[in-house]
Amino acid sequence: MEVTDEINLVFPLILLLFSQYCGAVIKRHDIPATAYQVVKPPEYLIDMPHDGHGVLISPNWIVTVAHVIFYDYQGKMIDIGDKSYQVEKVIIHPGYKKPDKSLTQGDAKPLMDFFKSNHDIALVKLASSVHEVAPIKLYSEADELGKTVSVYGKGSTGDGLTGEVKGTKSLKVLNRFENEIETLEANWLSLKFDRPPHGLELEGIEGNGDSGGPSVIHKNNTPYLAGLVSWDYWQGDLASFKNGLYGNRSYQVRISSYIKWINHTINNS
Template sequence: MKFWWLLFAVSLILPNYCNAVVKRHDIPPKKYLVDNAPAFLIDMPHEGHGVLIAPQWIITVAHVIFYDYKGKSIKIGGESYKIESVTKHPDYIEPDESLFKGDATRLMAFFASRSDIALIKLSSPVSGIAPVKIYQEDNEVGQIVTVFGRGATGNGLIGEDLSTKPLRKMHSFNNKIDGAKGSWLTYKFDSPPNSLPLEGIHGSGDSGGPSVIFLEGEPYLAGLSSWQYWQGDLSTFKGGLYGATAYQVRLSVYKDWILSVLAS
């Protein structure tokens, strides 16, 4: 199952773990550092991130729910809260191990076909932290997102270095959404000079990290870091190279499902 950890970020995810996120090779890495992570970003119990979207609710990618988290404590704003329940989307499916061998085509199709999203209910409301609003429009293409994460770092020339994953320093990067198809947002990690000043891509361990669109200075949660596209044999997979395409859970598509779970 080693490719599970390589291909998923939650997260890779916001840019989302470590000296986190994979950066441009020609920009000092310290420029991607975040001194104060957004209060609504939450570290999951085992790995990856979640986002506070209501006083008693966290949203994340389903693949970072590694076991039954019910009753487990989670740190939010320096305080411990107990997890009351976890609801995965009904269209989320665990992959068969055979998908992680050989050509990547079947695995990529599997990732694209499922709904990698989950909601976590806390036993009590979070106080002192403002939840982030979900972006509900369908005009994501062309929008600049800011992604957060603590995952594996590296640069576009060499890709991500998995040995950096335990460092867990908060970083952020920018990218431009170039695809919004069905339940996924996509962006490409462009090399200079065709990249944004702080362009990047999520790395392993960033899964579930938020992709945020700022409107008049207010953050809106547009996506969650989920996976990277790969062509060829999975044994040669290397995340975070220039030209790679990242997939984010497109939250505007799931707004009705989210509201139905919160209401229940």
Template sequence: MKVWLFLFFCFFSLGTNAVVKRHDIPPENYVLEKAPEYLIDMPHEGHGVLIDPQWVLTVAHTIFYDYVGENLKVGSKTYQIEAVHIHPDYTEPAKHLLEGDLAPLMSFFKSRSDIALIKLTLPVSDVEPINMYTGENEVGEIITVYGRGATGNGLTGEAPDTKSLRVMNQFQNIVQSAEGSWIVFTFDKPENALALEGMHGSGDSGGASVIFKEGGSFLVGLSSWQLGHGDISTFKGGLYGATAYQVRVSNYYDWISSVLGS
């Protein structure tokens, strides 16, 4: 695994696989017995989402190396990766951004396009892909977000040593901002929070953010990064008041369509 990705997961909850929960709600209330079938575990950390019988959408920073030939389990079957398409505006952070003040790294994350498409060698036959949201009015919507890995609560933050448990959780939040590439929400304290309020955390990258309306499920976002302040060495993810950034799927609909069409 690349060194910068190790730092990325450890310090920021920015490539995420965790669900950080309210401290006053039983943790088991967030646990899912079974994940949605369109949610796919990536080869190492993070998730992808089946958006077409032969295509998986994820965040680019879950692609640690050339995944061609690697296997993905979708539903009850295993499929091989034929190709990986990373957005042309995705770049990795320079080493100097991974130390000292977080502000330059946060600006870097905000400026790039953290999204990728994975093509399978064969179409999936027994799992229904999720529909992508194509509107522009995500603000105010309640989203349900899925993740498997480290957990914690808003008082103490996430506990990285729980990541190996690989428990599937869900949480909810309300979209506060949806402009350009990003959907943004805040992990509110209990007095202002939803019943299953939460935050993505370390390892949850690519986890689906979904809205339910008109009798269907729609993919609106992919867990990507969490806003940090101060020095990288003292950052603690998953505390109340934390701000999450998720890839805004509607913003990339044309790029997704062009890759699938090609």
């Protein structure tokens, strides 16, 4: 994998091993993998044309992370429910930038600082409206701290003891994990993968390919989109990075910080 390709994913994934795990997302080692599997996918969860996910937030609009827009998706088809819909246009947040190659080597701090200052969000407009699938509501409150989120994805898998196993990404099995929002930053929600006996029963963290997957808060039995899977935090040399280990932290795009931009973009497009 080339360095430029790695940066376009959740995080630069280096020195990963292959194995025969089944399913997606990174799980607890002491819980059966089947407990994380999703029998009926939420209809608002969208598979993007090349890689990663998006979320249906209105009949004509999908929100996703900007780094899964690998090329011009205009005219591409996206499956939603039992139908396919054509992409009319993609609007990337004006504050989004791709990292320079120099940031992908050596000490991780410059890359982490770059990620924190970035605006990893984009909107995809569909050429026709979706009527058969209900969009998810956006979480607009600034009280996410301490709340439990359910996170969906079809990316790589593994467990907290051995970490992510790169070769499992192609399995494309949808799973769901839970985690507690540990810290809030201006545009980010942060999760930590706690080792048992700490953490939740279905504690987990995302894998490579889960980018853009929804972090969902349930309020009065109604799901709300609180975040989007974006990147993983690391300290030290990037060459020693291992995704999916207990103690690792991930960052999700904080939807409540982008409500005004989302509404303005939709209303003016």
